[in-house]
Amino acid sequence: MPPKPNYSVEQLIDELFHEPDLQKRRYVPDKLAKLGDWRSTDPLGKILCDSSQPTILRNECAESLGKQGDPRALVYLSQCLHDPDPELRRTVIWSIGQIGRPDGIDLLRQTFFDSDKMCLKWIPKSLGRIFSPQSVAVLKDYWLHLQDRFPQVPPALLVEILRAAHNLFPFMDISHLRFWFSLAKSHLDDSSPILVQASLILLNDIVSSSDIPLPCSFLEEKKPFLVNSPVKNHFFMLAHSLSCFQILQSLFHERNDPSILLYLASFLYNSNPGQIDKYFSDQRSAIPFTKGLLFDEIMDKKIVGMLEQLKSEDLEFLQVYYSYRMHLERQFSIIQEMLSDRRLTATALRLLWLIPPDEDVTSLLMEYVRNGEKKYVQAVVWVVGKILENFPPTSGLLDVLHYIVDHERIWHIRRDARLLLYNYSQHL
Numbered sequence: 391m392p393p394k395p396n397y398s399v400e401q402l403i404d405e406l407f408h409e410p411d412l413q414k415r416r417y418v419p420d421k422l423a424k425l426g427d428w429r430s431t432d433p434l435g436k437i438l439c440d441s442s443q444p445t446i447l448r449n450e451c452a453e454s455l456g457k458q459g460d461p462r463a464l465v466y467l468s469q470c471l472h473d474p475d476p477e478l479r480r481t482v483i484w485s486i487g488q489i490g491r492p493d494g495i496d497l498l499r500q501t502f503f504d505s506d507k508m509c510l511k512w513i514p515k516s517l518g519r520i521f522s523p524q525s526v527a528v529l530k531d532y533w534l535h536l537q538d539r540f541p542q543v544p545p546a547l548l549v550e551i552l553r554a555a556h557n558l559f560p561f562m563d564i565s566h567l568r569f570w571f572s573l574a575k576s577h578l579d580d581s582s583p584i585l586v587q588a589s590l591i592l593l594n595d596i597v598s599s600s601d602i603p604l605p606c607s608f609l610e611e612k613k614p615f616l617v618n619s620p621v622k623n624h625f626f627m628l629a630h631s632l633s634c635f636q637i638l639q640s641l642f643h644e645r646n647d648p649s650i651l652l653y654l655a656s657f658l659y660n661s662n663p664g665q666i667d668k669y670f671s672d673q674r675s676a677i678p679f680t681k682g683l684l685f686d687e688i689m690d691k692k693i694v695g696m697l698e699q700l701k702s703e704d705l706e707f708l709q710v711y712y713s714y715r716m717h718l719e720r721q722f723s724i725i726q727e728m729l730s731d732r733r734l735t736a737t738a739l740r741l742l743w744l745i746p747p748d749e750d751v752t753s754l755l756m757e758y759v760r761n762g763e764k765k766y767v768q769a770v771v772w773v774v775g776k777i778l779e780n781f782p783p784t785s786g787l788l789d790v791l792h793y794i795v796d797h798e799r800i801w802h803i804r805r806d807a808r809l810l811l812y813n814y815s816q817h818l
Contacts, residue, residue: 487516
């Protein structure tokens with residue numbers, strides 16, 4: 391891990407208040423964000439809330455508070471929600487989301503009547519980062535508020551609302567699921583591909599984990615428009631979630647597109663497992679077929695054998711091959727084998743959630759946060775979060791997170807580690 395910058399928090403706080411050159415002083419908050427020392431929260435907050443200070447400096451302080459993630463910063467941010475400068479308000483709204491604590495939800499509600507278009511877009515983005523059932527309720531209220539406020543809600547704003555709903559999907563009860571289902575379904579004919587994509591993603595979330603009905607005839611009706619657009623893969627995924635395999639089969643034969651096998655694999659395997667060899671004649675079909683089996687958690691030792699016969703050194707093939715083996719066998723030795731090929735390091739780290747976090751696992755994670763590159767530290771934070779979803783917290787895992795918080799200079803990696811500590815350390 392790269393060393394933190396060679397300057398002290400005390401030195402920077404002094405410069406924040408006393409450096410006479412604004413062109414130098416304006417960069418001090420960013421340096422403090424890289425340090426991530428919460429002793430700078432109060433000094434940054436005082437500059438932020440002082441309207442006599444240059445706006446550009448106040449904006450930098452607001453951003454630094456968000457990057458550092460100290461929940462105490464919400465007190466200062468709350469005082470600037472209605473500042474005359476729209477750029478400062480945007481940064482304040484952004485920082486509330488980066489801090490990610492439920493205390494910020496009511497602050498975001500106070501910004502509903504903001505007049506700046508970018509502020510209005512950042513409200514759902516920040517709500518979507520605060521993982522709480524309360525965020526779901528406030529996001530719904532925000533959408534209803536916008537419908538009352540505007541004759542037509544801008545599509546770009548609706549996209550952000552649907553994306554936030556996707557992020558908050560695990561916290562929805564059945565009444566919220568029905569509300570967002572209806573909203574997403576009503577925008578599948580929109581002319582904006584980005585809006586259609588956001589709608590399909592949210593619909594897939596809902597139908598794959600609830601009993602809310604969506605008949606295959608509905609997809610058949612939408613097929614001509616959706617399969618010839620940039621969102622076709624999301625359409626295929628929705629068809630898979632609804633078990634509309636006849637639609638997928640017809641598309642596969644019409645288009646001769648192996649990528650559709652990702653969504654058909656489980657159906658083809660369950661229909662006739664003795665006839666799947668033909669999909670392993672080359673990588674072009676073997677990769678999506680195996681990914682499809684992985685997605686539906688269909689484990690068969692024969693699949694490993696058929697993959698091994700292809701004997702490919704292609705990176706994507708190796709990632710799929712080892713991922714399937716690891717899901718099937720769940721052995722630490724597979725991780726060690728993968729680590730002999732540097733190209734597979736990040737993939738190997740991300741597969742560690744499949745085995746209990748014993749000393750071998752936590753030692754390996756600590757090795758990569760101490761000495762690894764940015765992409766490896768990011769992989770460690772991700773996999774620790776995944777491990778904590780599946781196994782009880784251990785002191786070893788929390789030690790890994792504490793090391794990242796204390797030593798990592800990249801703010802968003804440090805932020806994500808801090809949020810994991812906040813969510814799980816109380817359960818140890």
